[in-house]
Amino acid sequence: MNLSGLSLDQFLVFVTVAETGSFSAAARQLNRAQSAVTYAIQKLEDQLGVSLFDRSAYRPSLTEAGAALLPRATRIISDVGAFSDQARGITEGLEPELAIVVDAMFPMDRIVDALRVFGVRYPTVPTRIFVASMGATANLVIDGTCAIGIALSFTSQGAELIEHEIETVRMVAVASQCHPLAAIEGPIPNDELQNYVQLVLTDPSGRTDKRDHGVLSRRNWRIGDLGAKHTMLLGGLGWGGMPLHMIQADVAAGRLQIIRPEEWGTRGGDAALSMCLIHRPDRALGPAARWLSDWLISGKRGPQRGDAGGYRALVDAAE
Amino acid sequence: MNLSGLSLDQFLVFVTVAETGSFSAAARQLNRAQSAVTYAIQKLEDQLGVSLFDRSAYRPSLTEAGAALLPRATRIISDVGAFSDQARGITEGLEPELAIVVDAMFPMDRIVDALRVFGVRYPTVPTRIFVASMGATANLVIDGTCAIGIALSFTSQGAELIEHEIETVRMVAVASQCHPLAAIEGPIPNDELQNYVQLVLTDPSGRTDKRDHGVLSRRNWRIGDLGAKHTMLLGGLGWGGMPLHMIQADVAAGRLQIIRPEEWGTRGGDAALSMCLIHRPDRALGPAARWLSDWLISGKRGPQRGDAGGYRALVDAAE
DNA sequence: ACACTCTATCGAATTTATAGATGAACTTCA
DNA sequence: TGAAGTTCATCTATAAATTCGATAGAGTGT
Numbered sequence: 232m233n234l235s236g237l238s239l240d241q242f243l244v245f246v247t248v249a250e251t252g253s254f255s256a257a258a259r260q261l262n263r264a265q266s267a268v269t270y271a272i273q274k275l276e277d278q279l280g281v282s283l284f285d286r287s288a289y290r291p292s293l294t295e296a297g298a299a300l301l302p303r304a305t306r307i308i309s310d311v312g313a314f315s316d317q318a319r320g321i322t323e324g325l326e327p328e329l330a331i332v333v334d335a336m337f338p339m340d341r342i343v344d345a346l347r348v349f350g351v352r353y354p355t356v357p358t359r360i361f362v363a364s365m366g367a368t369a370n371l372v373i374d375g376t377c378a379i380g381i382a383l384s385f386t387s388q389g390a391e392l393i394e395h396e397i398e399t400v401r402m403v404a405v406a407s408q409c410h411p412l413a414a415i416e417g418p419i420p421n422d423e424l425q426n427y428v429q430l431v432l433t434d435p436s437g438r439t440d441k442r443d444h445g446v447l448s449r450r451n452w453r454i455g456d457l458g459a460k461h462t463m464l465l466g467g468l469g470w471g472g473m474p475l476h477m478i479q480a481d482v483a484a485g486r487l488q489i490i491r492p493e494e495w496g497t498r499g500g501d502a503a504l505s506m507c508l509i510h511r512p513d514r515a516l517g518p519a520a521r522w523l524s525d526w527l528i529s530g531k532r533g534p535q536r537g538d539a540g541g542y543r544a545l546v547d548a549a550e
Numbered sequence: 551m552n553l554s555g556l557s558l559d560q561f562l563v564f565v566t567v568a569e570t571g572s573f574s575a576a577a578r579q580l581n582r583a584q585s586a587v588t589y590a591i592q593k594l595e596d597q598l599g600v601s602l603f604d605r606s607a608y609r610p611s612l613t614e615a616g617a618a619l620l621p622r623a624t625r626i627i628s629d630v631g632a633f634s635d636q637a638r639g640i641t642e643g644l645e646p647e648l649a650i651v652v653d654a655m656f657p658m659d660r661i662v663d664a665l666r667v668f669g670v671r672y673p674t675v676p677t678r679i680f681v682a683s684m685g686a687t688a689n690l691v692i693d694g695t696c697a698i699g700i701a702l703s704f705t706s707q708g709a710e711l712i713e714h715e716i717e718t719v720r721m722v723a724v725a726s727q728c729h730p731l732a733a734i735e736g737p738i739p740n741d742e743l744q745n746y747v748q749l750v751l752t753d754p755s756g757r758t759d760k761r762d763h764g765v766l767s768r769r770n771w772r773i774g775d776l777g778a779k780h781t782m783l784l785g786g787l788g789w790g791g792m793p794l795h796m797i798q799a800d801v802a803a804g805r806l807q808i809i810r811p812e813e814w815g816t817r818g819g820d821a822a823l824s825m826c827l828i829h830r831p832d833r834a835l836g837p838a839a840r841w842l843s844d845w846l847i848s849g850k851r852g853p854q855r856g857d858a859g860g861y862r863a864l865v866d867a868a869e
Numbered sequence: 870a871c872a873c874t875c876t877a878t879c880g881a882a883t884t885t886a887t888a889g890a891t892g893a894a895c896t897t898c899a
Numbered sequence: 900t901g902a903a904g905t906t907c908a909t910c911t912a913t914a915a916a917t918t919c920g921a922t923a924g925a926g927t928g929t
Binding site: 300307322328 | 553554556557558559562598599600614615617618619621622623625626627629630631632633634636637638640641646647676
């Protein structure tokens, strides 16, 4: 990698001259002698082999080449600004980056919504989002990969994790429209269900392997990924439980049909899983993580697409 | 704007040390003394107030802060590389940037396809795409705003522009499914059409105002924008001509119905407009513009989404 | 015509980066 | 376990760069 001797300062001077429209004005703005500005630009032009400003008039004007190169220079300067902003944030106690893990069953638009506001509130904190299933979610928090996680509450049992309930996800059993079970109205008895393949989300982590939740059929296909399960349900490979919010569109479009296993109905009405925000008690959350946790726990919603206010509304929401 | 005294060289050293995993190795790679590398990193850490490497072990390792800041530094370095690549391209005769204008009727995916390959062939040439209607297209080429344009051939008549035909666009008359005309099968006589509003694309530039193409009705609504015309047709406000490729999906979905004005049918079968690539004869095209022209004139297609080969195929297509 | 502002240039002073040498800590390998 | 080879921090002298301040020539505006 070769920088051909270019320096950041040259870019800054280039951008400043382009903005102010004059070498002298740029010098004043940068608190430097005008000759320093002239020197910097001349050297930059020498190094690039390109003339950036046309000095034939009283005030210099960008050449075609200068105009074409300016956007890249501006971007470099603003990236450097972002770099030092982030560094300053770190010195002031902000976590360098924030990793979170979200259970695949959790409605992703809640997360997207929160992160939209988060990005405005903490522009310098890079975030890393993992999506995992069941025990794997808690594991990423336990091993410290992620500062906070959103998981099914029972998956973190046994580990010392702090839980805050933030939402319940309604689970429904569904089957493809073309599946035999879809034709049955009303509660479906157990022994009928047992004739068909049940698609069961399996825990790749082994943390909850012992427990099986709502497994009614003898013929189980175990799938590690909720998206894959979704696809298989759509493909008519079997029946299985899904979070309501993920299959609502399919039900409305007639691609999937909600079915009512007898046992699910009696056992506590419709199945509702409670999702918790979890984090390790022995690791203090940084300011950004704390803010995001509070936001999610409080159930706040940011301004929605189509709301009035635009970016301004985001800034307000971020306090 | 304050750069807090940061220098590009520091970023380069930072990235190099992170890549090589050692101060000494970085020094060798940069052809500098090891003390210079140590000095650069120390100074950077001082300026940021953040420790970037943990030197407690034999080999330095990135601190958490260093790891978080590294991506931004890498990006800055690569942006600077792009900047000097672009500058070098300009010195070697590449045009600083390429502006083209495309008639709204032209199938945009042809352009997107060409630009995908173009972006690989000429990564340093920023492109600017205008979309305009009728005479406005030619005007942007005539006044020099755009080096090349894609326009209906008749819109450039009278001006000295070089034309190359590259494609014909089939025009069809359509009306909303719920429009009375949609119910009529077979050719529709003129005096029947005259009872309904015809939506006519108007030329905002005045270049082709004299000529009216295919205007059959007495009741005309003139619209300056093809997308708006599309929307109005969908809304059932009238009938009008549209490029076939733009309304095919609507016809298939039953939102629009193709109708057959008697006069259109007799006058030269189905209306086909020939689209030309145009440019000024008195302005030599730069290498990038010439390449793009040749590509479009030759009717080449780049690798499509879903084709094998991925990025490699793009590079091959770009020669 | 006059005062003002602009850019280019020059020399001197200052700041900054660099190589090279040295020492302490660590790794590797026999 | 010991010897040879690395690695990084530190120091000094030197080389390179950037900066200022002054000056000159040219354009602007009143």
